[in-house]
Amino acid sequence: MAEFTLKQLEYFVAAVQAGSLAGAARRCHVSHAGIAHGLNELERACGTPLLVRRKAKGVVPTALGHAMLPLARNILRDAAGVELLLQSNPGELFGELSVGCTLALSPALLPAIASGFAELHPKVELIFREASGGEVLQLVRDGQVDAGLAFRRQVPPDLEYVSLRPIRVKAALPRSHPLASRPSISLRELRDEHAITPDGPALEAMLAVMREAGVEPRIRWTLSSPETIRAMVARGFGYSLLYVFPEESRHDDSPVVAVPVQDQLPGNALVQVLPPLRRHVAKVDKLAEFLRGDVVGELIG
Structure with a gap:
């Protein structure tokens, strides 16, 4: 019977997924040499190559490598299940x-x-x-x-x-805002105010939420950092829509207040x-x- 280790199988699966030994090394948090040595030992145990190494073009599995890939994944999943069983009863995590x-x-x-x-x-x-x-x-x-x-x-x-x-979307308002003390607000109540929005996909998500409520936001700035957005809101430059607020936002002295939005919005x-x-x-x-x-x-x- 071929003798191999779970670590060698992990390296093999990672190499196929990444398409290169360098990518596998990054995924497994080991050196390139460590990945190469582990794969060489696995192929020696199997008696045949599992990967075709192409200079400057990465690796591809051989016919046996293709057949072995789902089996290796199953072995690793089963090993993870054993880990769960051993750690959960009585199970101190480490x-x-x-x-x-x-x-x-x-x-x-x-x-x-x-x-x-x-x-x-x-x-x-x-x-x-x-x-x-x-x-x-x-x-x-x-x-x-x-x-x-x-x-x-x-x-x-x-x-x-x-x-x-x-999670529910909330309006981030400066504490001095007239609506900040309300238990909830409608997005239409913010339609004439400046919005400070996140960038990238988060911007598209915010626009979709606003438009779902029938509001076209008046965007003042689009910023990358949620912390910067909250800081701008705290200084009274506009409002924003956020799902999650740090713990300090719940304190009475927080400069930014999270007010739930009452509109029926997509979950x-x-x-x-x-x-x-x-x-x-x-x-x-x-x-x-x-x-x-x-x-x-x-x-x-």
Whole structure:
């Protein structure tokens, strides 16, 4: 019987997915030499090449490599299931957990995870990757993070996700705004005011929400950073629409107030996006459990 390791199978799957040894090295967080050595050992155990290495053109699987790919994926998934079984009963979690998070969500979610989740699972080493929505999804697709946190509307059909909780859009207003003390507002009440919008796909999402309510926003500025948008709102330069606010936004002395929007708008949700090859399953599931809890619920509302 051929003798190979799970790590070698992980390198093989990563090389096929990335199309190169360099790409596989980035996905697996090891050196190029380490990937090459692992694949050489796997092919030696199998007695035949699994990849065709083309200089400056990456790698492609051989006929046997194509046949072996789904089997390797199944073995790795089963191994992840064994990890879950062993860790969950009695199951103290340990090791690394890498989390990708969109810029719109990170100011609220990452501090909550760094404190609340870390308190529940002190032996888990958290690694955070903060990026745009599209970049986070690519990190997930490439297997560079164990889970990605994003909005449901951002996730394409080829990625698996777990819904964590529904979220409502809120108007970000300066505390001095006449509508800031209201329990909720209609978007039509903001139609004559300046809007400060995010850029990229988030801008299209905001425009869709406004137009669904019959309002064409008067855009003053389009900015990349959610923190900059909140700072501009705090100074009274306009309003914005956001789904998530940091914890300090709930304090009475916060310069920005989150007011729920009463319009009937298309729903959205906070989701945990899963890579094609799941790793550290128990920790990922526990992260989802934490994000469904009351601490995050107060942030998202």
